[in-house]
Amino acid sequence: MAPILDIKNLYKSYGPVEILKDINVSIEPGDFLVLVGPSGCGKSTLLNCIAGLEPITGGTLSIGGNDMTHVSPKDRDIAMVFQSYALYPTMSVAKNITFGMKVRGEDAATQEAKLKEVAAQLQIEQLLNRRPGQLSGGQRQRVAMGRALVRDPKLFLFDEPLSNLDAKLRVEMRSEIKKLHQTLGASMVYVTHDQIEAMTLATKIVVMKGGVIQQIGTPAEIYNTPANLFVADFMGSPAMNLIPAKTRKAGADTVLDIARADGASMQLRDHRALDLPADVLVGLRPEDIAESGFRAGADVQEAECLVDMVEPAGADTYVTSYLGGKQVTARLHAETSAQAGQPLSLAFDLGKVSYFSPSTGERLN
Amino acid sequence: MTDTSMSSPAHSTSKGTGANLSKIALRWGLYLILGLFALYYLMPLFVMLTTSLKSLEEIRTGSLMALPREVTFDAWATAWSGACTGIQCEGLRPYFWNSVLIAIPAVALSTLLGALNGYVIAHWKFKGANLIFSLMLFGCFIPFQVVLLPMARVLGLMGLAGSIPGLIFVHVIYGLGFTTLFFRNYYVTIPAELTKAAKVDGASFLRIFRSIFLPLSLPIIVVTVIWQFTQIWNDFLFGVSFSQAGTQPITVALNNIVNSTTGVKEYNVDMAAAIIAGLPTLFVYVVAGKYFIRGLTAGSVKG
């Protein structure tokens, strides 16, 4: 089956400023692609290019197997939710939602039925006669969603559609979107700043920085095997620990020397055959460092560390220690006996470790 | 009227009372000066009105500032339908209708075209859009005397010389600079996402204009209509240059009435005619003035 969206070597400049550089993305029908990246990295610009609202400077773009590089937005069979909502200020909520159907010449009964359905789904039935100016930010955002949901396009484009909702509504809407995706089998491109949204919704995540794609992969791939330091640091909260270490060979093993706060160094042994340079950054997620005795496995290595801070957070307790001159966070169980200023034996799960080059930032294993 | 200095008498010491007194004096002084200015500006209108209601006999014998002893509307009737504008003596009536026939289509067309221009320049950026806009702005500042001869030639080539459609054409062309400027400046405050959303919804160029931009435009339409109507109704130069007997606008006819009377000067008729010529613009201001101020100050539209 042809990919529903296929972007090849896409470049986009505003005048002399290059905003998007050599973007290559393709998604299969039913894929849920989530775009993440820091503010200003070009996510909205990419959506605009996919929608045909901004001409692209180079490359090609096809939707549903047809070349769309020079096709106007209305012929691309897409629906879009804008970051700024872009509701029509002089139309009522109902008119806003049905405008597209009216333009496309659908009959009044269909319009009415679709409107009812979507209004119920988004909990905006009582707002249908209001103008956008009389709505709160979250209500506007839901109306903007409604405008897209009344359609049945090849591709949905969402630009941070839940950013203004309260926590409860956001969770509800998130599962609505997930349901929508699963029942309709609709293909989506979705921009968000919310890590949980990205992880729970995506079948595929694209991490961008400065207009360049850093990594494309499933949520698990992005989370477990980040392609470089930027992705490692950007995805996950609290962020992945990046511990400076020296390596040396000991038979088939690789020994990691990590400086501790007391000046002495601690050793971790990785039993896998690796070819690492002398200096590396050891990337370990907080949940891959446990209290000794709570994690078992061939790749688990234990070492004594000095506890710097203990932060209970309900279900877990976060414990920090200085390793390799960096603050390292470990996620322990809630009943841990760890105390600030006391040594504690920690278990490092090297089966989950990522190694990065300190100079290039690229992944080494 | 509120006077904040009077609202706390409990605190006023003798020194404070003195300050209050001088404040009140200042205020009344201001009112006096403003009143004098208002009087000064209203004086000509007063003289025009009273003179137009007097008989010629009374004008000759009485004082300029005096109220009419006997109110008569004869002068108004003459000005409307009997005064001579040269060899014909039909009053202002036919010319008034000429002006209406010129002003209404010209105002409507130049406003509509200005709205379309502004919409394109603000929301459908194309190569050279800024240059075209600058050139149109430049057009606002060309003195009309400069274009009289070329325009006469163009009208002649188009076969519109001396006709009312010709005058409409001229007013539309020379109004476009301003109307485009008004609408463009208004439409740039409308977020570009609105156009984008409508494009994704499948709306065409004209559909977006009609369904999204026009409904937002009432304030700026009012401003433009007032501006254009005043310009076109009061125009004399184009009217006198590009018309012929039978197609002259009211301003030209007024000039002819005032200048072509032989023998006794009928001041009362002249005054009545001048007031009649000015009434429509006055009417437009009164009806639409409220929106005018609102349109000039109201800016951004939240999306």
Ligand SMILES: Nc1ncnc2c1ncn2[C@@H]1O[C@H](COP(=O)(O)OP(=O)(O)OP(=O)(O)O)[C@@H](O)[C@H]1O
């Ligand atoms: N019309 C434009 N002209 C020039 N530069 C632009 C234009 N629109 C966007 N940019 C620039 O392009 C870059 C990417 O913008 P974009 O809106 O795509 O960022 P984003 O990733 O969506 O950010 P955010 O998360 O804050 O929404 C920014 O540096 C921005 O300044």
Ligand SMILES: [Mg+2]
């Ligand atoms: Mg954005």
